[in-house]
Amino acid sequence: MKKNVISIVALLIIVMLGGVFTIREMMFPIKYKDEIKKYSKEYRLDPYEVAAFINFETNFQNKKYEENNTSGLMNFRDEKAIEVAKKMGLKDFKPKDLEIPEVAINLGSYYLSKLKEEHSSLLKVVSEWAMRNNPEDEVMREYSKKYYLPKIEKRINIYKILYPGLKL
Template identity: 40%
Template structure:
């Protein structure tokens, strides 16, 4: 066989192998992975919160990397502020959880973050967009925006969120949420 013919055969084999790989697997999950699936599933079920929302928030906050601490002091996978975390630990009755564990142990952080999301969901009557905004800007700010008519709490009007950081955050979380719900139908 000539050298050119061998290249063609190898190219066809590579294309065939790649095609089979893409058709036989959920290849989009390579670009949008969800780590800590069991922990997310367990804690989102316990606290009755959408697991895709938990995964999307983790993706935006830390891209599933543990031990992170933001410049503002937020800790762990779900980037909980220490004051919020202490309040949530008390309300959720998790006495054996410390801020150090919260920072380094994914399951502990996901549990407290899921509890907090569930609390926000009750506070905002299940309005997922308002919950995402409150997770970033704080529930007090979001309540004020809704009361004052600055923002109506809908996904269609995210552009009206007064804080640029929160507006961008909500858009990113919704983007990943939509990707995850499309890719991981059986999660």
């Protein structure tokens, strides 16, 4: 009887660990930790927020460049990427450079930091983030408040639990 209890407990532990691993690696992966830490520190951001935005936008699947479509890890379109790169002082930037994960994380983190400087609430930051590629789309602004914000907040909290070592 005691062997059965021990076996059941061991099996439950294995299943739980497998579940955490699956959630961590499949649903909430994190790639490019060093880059996230580097640019979070440089732009005074919470690395969990950067990871949450990347997860929400692309689930860390780097999108190849297609002219006038969103690309990179953080889904920037050509025009917005060029505008942000100029503000950052990136020389010789081309939208195709968004395919390079470090460039995409740098550009996205910089943009997030500027939004956070302008807006005190995560709601406004998320709303403006959602509008970055289509600033005139008011329907998207309202949609982002209802859809984007809860998903970003959820991801931030999940990343804090699954990746405690990400904090600077």
